[in-house]
Amino acid sequence: MQEYENGFVIEMDEQRRRHLFVCELFDNLISLMRQMAANYLGISIPVAKEAITLEQFMLTRLGLCSRDEQLTSFVEFKVQKFAPRQFPSIKRLLCLSSTCIIERDPATYAAICARPLKTVHLVFL
Template sequence: MNHCFFFCRYKRIFSFGTLAVTTYNPTTLEITNQWLYDEFVSIKPSPRPPQGQDEFVIHIRSKRKNDTMRFSSDYTHEILSEALLHMHKFVDAKPDFMDFSGYKHDWSDRRIPVKLRVTAHSLQRLNSNCEVIAAYKYIRIKSIVKMQEYPGGFILEMGEQRRRHLLACEVRDDLIKLMRQMAGNYLGISIPVAKGEDTLEEFMQTRLGLCGRDEQLTSYAEFKVQKFSPRHIPSAKRLLCLSESCIIERDPATYAAICSRALKSVSFRVVCFC
């Protein structure tokens, strides 16, 4: 199971697996229902939910019957976002996305060519092999900030830490408009666009968000490590540093801070024995 959520009225745990969605009785943990992803017709926010409630509707088509179910949860947007990751498995699946050519401005001040894909649940970043190497979920985007004197540039402010990512696209306004449409249609949310604009200098000074102050980046322990990820094949050399409040990833050659995360945001660690 990947994620679990609680519902009201008939309380249920809603679980996403690799092949199906399963609901459980939270008291007995008995399975109360299960739907394969290839039985899903759609899952969308309710168009007219009762005031103060976040509801969503699932349409199912199976060999036995067609069914429509309505659910209510405090985690409706998270549930919708997770379910839409499996949208390509739905009945009569018609991928709803659009690709744009663009650039990613990285920590070392380089512009890296990328493909940007606007999907139902996120803005994805693809490499030259059309592999997804990063996904910016709409539910985690706190704000979109346009750039001054940086053609087609826009910043995504992500999560509670306000980590900032600078992307660029020749048809920036069309891309942003489509992102906001997708977020509204599929998740029932509105992505804010800031009124002001930022310069490149302002971005480079604030790209680490709320974890970029000097005291947060002053480490008391450092470890030489190898980083493995879809963006780093083969692995990349890094310094993994600990400060009083953050875990920091640095480049060994320049000592530049690549990423900084609050220690309180780390849920767990997994030790791999290879």
């Protein structure tokens, strides 16, 4: 990554969400990650030939749900989010677009997370 020394981006799961990390020993980390994936899982983790800019990362960090039409909310609800990593609960906006469920920070309206509605398997009441 050009803007961060020792920075790298990992693209995750079928939604292709991107996560930015900085590590002093990133070459070592990536080498070991690829080696362990090959040795223990029998899979190959490719490395992109081209670098990504911070601007490109910010525009695509939500993966397949990064386009404006997927992030344009039709309806939004104020919610409290309860999660083991976040105690006490935190305020969020839970929004729906035509194809996605979007979690937003109410103070900044920034999209925290976006997932396709088709990936919601079940709602417990």
